[in-house]
Amino acid sequence: MKSLIFQQLFLYATFLNFLHLIRNQLNIMIKKLSILALVMLLFSCSDNDTSEEIDLAVYSDFQEIEEEDYMEILANSLNIDGMAQVLIAENGDQLITFQYGTCTESPNSYCASLENTDPGNGFKKYVGLYGYDCHDYLVVSRNGNEYVINTEAEFVDLVGEVDTLAKALFLVWGRTYRTDYNNIEVGAYRETTAGYEFIATKLMSDCLPILTNRFNLLVKRNGQISIEAEEEYSRNDDMCI
Secondary structure, three states: HHHHHHHHHHHHHHHHHHHHHHHHHHHHHHHHHHHHHHHHHHHHHHHHHHOOOOOOOHHHOOOEEOOOOHHHHHHHOOOOEEEEEEEEEOOEEEEEEEEEOOOOOEEEOHHHOOOOOOOOOOOOOEOOOOOOEEEEEEEEEEEEEEEEEHHHHHHHHHOOOOHHHHHHHHHHHHOOEEEOOEEEOOEEEEOOOEEEEEEEOOOOOOOEEEEEEEEEEEEEOOOOOOEEEEEEEEOOOOOOO
């Protein structure tokens, strides 16, 4: 009888030890899974949040962009006889937004050059004249010859090294970035050995939402533009332009 009771107690103790062992193993597994989940969460956050926010305190040495006629400054810095900045719509309508020199009726004038300009290419593309898509062009007169300039590469060929604020601003505006005057939060610059850095904004979406992002841009001396930082600046989910 005593032997039977002893055997039962032994089996019961063995069973308890087995349960204890299982519980310990489960606890270890739960801890490992928790650590794995935490690591995966950290990597997930790191992968999804790749944009660097713009801390204006870091850009304290930037200057406000003062209100000037930078197209006039640009034209005066070049060895040219005349220059016009022209908007051309898809339907062929044209609007001269800047003019330097005289636009004559001679066959070699930049007015005549525009007649054969393709309205589907150029700098900025946006909705303009009467709702049509529009593009920006430069037409330059030099030594009796006319040049229609509608790419960044052609612009750099014209101006040479991008070594002035006016040249750098033209390239920034040509990418449809906006730089406000006298507002360092959305219109600022500094010159560095690499080129010109800007704080600028750009309309990313014009309807549900209206979304504007803010950028730190670098315009290099060779005319290349890189985005150094980007963040959401303003958003309206209930409106359209």
